[in-house]
Amino acid sequence: MLKHPRAARPVSEQVAVAPRYGLENLTIPRHELPADELSPDVAYQIVHDELMLDGNARLNTATFVTTWMEPQADRLMAECFDKNMIDKDEYPQTAELESRCVHILSRLWHAPDPRQATGCSTTGSSEAAMLGGLALKRRWQKRRTAAGASTDRPNLVMGINVQVCWEKFANYWDVEMRLVPMDGDRYHLNAEEAVKLCDENTIGVVAVLGSTFDGSYEPVAEICAALDDLQQRTGVDVPVHVDGASGAFIAPFLDPELEWDFRLPRVASINTSGHKYGLVYPGVGWIVWRDAQALPEDLIFWVNYLGDDMPTFALNFSRPGAQVAAQYYNFLRLGFAGYTRVQGYARDVATRMSAQIAELGPFELITRGDELPVFAVKLREQVTNFTVFDVSQALRERGWQVPAYTFPKNREDLAALRIVVRRGFTHDLADMLVEDLRRALQRLEKQPVPTHDASTASGFHH
Numbered sequence: 001m002l003k004h005p006r007a008a009r010p011v012s013e014q015v016a017v018a019p020r021y022g023l024e025n026l027t028i029p030r031h032e033l034p035a036d037e038l039s040p041d042v043a044y045q046i047v048h049d050e051l052m053l054d055g056n057a058r059l060n061t062a063t064f065v066t067t068w069m070e071p072q073a074d075r076l077m078a079e080c081f082d083k084n085m086i087d088k089d090e091y092p093q094t095a096e097l098e099s100r101c102v103h104i105l106s107r108l109w110h111a112p113d114p115r116q117a118t119g120c121s122t123t124g125s126s127e128a129a130m131l132g133g134l135a136l137k138r139r140w141q142k143r144r145t146a147a148g149a150s151t152d153r154p155n156l157v158m159g160i161n162v163q164v165c166w167e168k169f170a171n172y173w174d175v176e177m178r179l180v181p182m183d184g185d186r187y188h189l190n191a192e193e194a195v196k197l198c199d200e201n202t203i204g205v206v207a208v209l210g211s212t213f214d215g216s217y218e219p220v221a222e223i224c225a226a227l228d229d230l231q232q233r234t235g236v237d238v239p240v241h242v243d244g245a246s247g248a249f250i251a252p253f254l255d256p257e258l259e260w261d262f263r264l265p266r267v268a269s270i271n272t273s274g275h276k277y278g279l280v281y282p283g284v285g286w287i288v289w290r291d292a293q294a295l296p297e298d299l300i301f302w303v304n305y306l307g308d309d310m311p312t313f314a315l316n317f318s319r320p321g322a323q324v325a326a327q328y329y330n331f332l333r334l335g336f337a338g339y340t341r342v343q344g345y346a347r348d349v350a351t352r353m354s355a356q357i358a359e360l361g362p363f364e365l366i367t368r369g370d371e372l373p374v375f376a377v378k379l380r381e382q383v384t385n386f387t388v389f390d391v392s393q394a395l396r397e398r399g400w401q402v403p404a405y406t407f408p409k410n411r412e413d414l415a416a417l418r419i420v421v422r423r424g425f426t427h428d429l430a431d432m433l434v435e436d437l438r439r440a441l442q443r444l445e446k447q448p449v450p451t452h453d454a455s456t457a458s459g460f461h462h
């Protein structure tokens with residue numbers, strides 16, 4: 001399968017090996033396995049040079065994923081590159097660190113009995129969402145079967161702002177997606193609309209802590225309260241899964257009073273991305289259930305672990321162990337106070353930068369970065385001679401990657417820019433970005449008509 005839009009571009013079938021003296025005329029095939037070996041230095045140079053055109057990760061305000069870790073974490077990860085997470089028998093200490101991380105998260109999210117923590121690491125929030133969704137579906141099937149009712153038409157209720165992983169879940173596991181559209185200034189799910197879509201075939205409601213579109217928190221407690229009321233009125237009992245891909249690593253530190261986690265009895269499971277605000281390089285997510293009952297036994301497989309049986313629940317079998325070691329390193333290294341400082345700094349940068357951008361004149365804030373350290377801005381209605389897509393393009397000329405995109409159903413008219421502030425993005429970098437934006441505006445304000453629209457935008461995929 002090769003469907004990348006750029007794959008169709010006419011390119012030579014040969015790759016030049018020119019960067020090294022004496023190899024000026026040497027080429028290797030681009031799309032075929034070369035017939036013979038290359039020296040490691042030459043092979044390294046070719047791959048290294050090819051990657052020069054990738055963007056600079058530190059200037060990428062599109063991604064939520066970690067782009068900076070400490071050198072000690074780099075070293076630890078390099079030491080663990082060869083460890084396979086599934087080989088619990090060969091690497092019992094890596095398995096132990098995974099288990100400690102699950103306990104730490106379970107406690108951080110107020111599970112009723114964190115000593116019985118139930119959960120696992122995954123490749124990211126997408127895999128975690130699949131596992132969370134599967135547990136919801138299986139529990140619903142069991143309840144329905146026990147009641148002698150049909151299990152033909154499961155549905156899952158969520159806002160249209162959910163990340164694409166939920167669309168994948170619904171598609172791969174034959175679950176109807178019931179989407180609450182955006183409405184006016186409401187850009188995410190609310191309690192009233194969520195409950196309207198629930199019925200006896202609803203396996204759960206997904207509430208997102210930290211919407212991918214604008215960084216806003218969905219009102220998890222209100223959604224749970226409305227579902228409590230639904231149960232009282234109709235007997236229909238719908239559990240909630242919190243997609244905390246980003247927010248489950250922000251709210252515990254910066255909004256400790258906010259009840260969005262297992263303090264709410266209706267919350268059955270929570271996923272997060274260790275590789276987002278968990279501050280680990282790409283390749284690790286987490287899912288935790290409130291207790292063992294929330295994860296049906298028959299979804300669990302058993303692997304041999306030091307002569308014992310160890311439960312696993314995962315889509316892949318082999319998976320890198322390095323990210324799990326790095327997650328545990330961060331937990332030790334930062335502790336509660338350290339995570340609070342790092343996330344607090346990101347939120348400071350986001351709120352200060354959003355205020356500066358609001359003062360530039362043509363922009364209006366959709367969010368200000370005071371929930372996730374992420375904010376979205378749109379252009380004022382009076383601005384007709386340039387678009388957010390023009391702004392995104394102009395910033396790219398200086399190396400900044402600031403995605404522009406249109407909102408989904410019912411607000412397709414709304415086009416926005418989104419900035420994700422992560423560890424490694426300092427006040428200083430933010431000032432430079434705002435300065436470049438100011439300079440770009442001087443040019444854009446003089447142009448007669450827009451030059452870019454949604455069809456030429458790169459958008460965001462996170």
Ligand SMILES: Cc1ncc(COP(=O)(O)O)c(C=O)c1O
Nearest residue numbers: 124125126163212243245273462
């Ligand atoms: C709310 C939300 N859920 C799920 C995901 C998917 O996460 P991952 O990239 O870890 O698979 C994202 C990614 O941005 C997200 O923002």
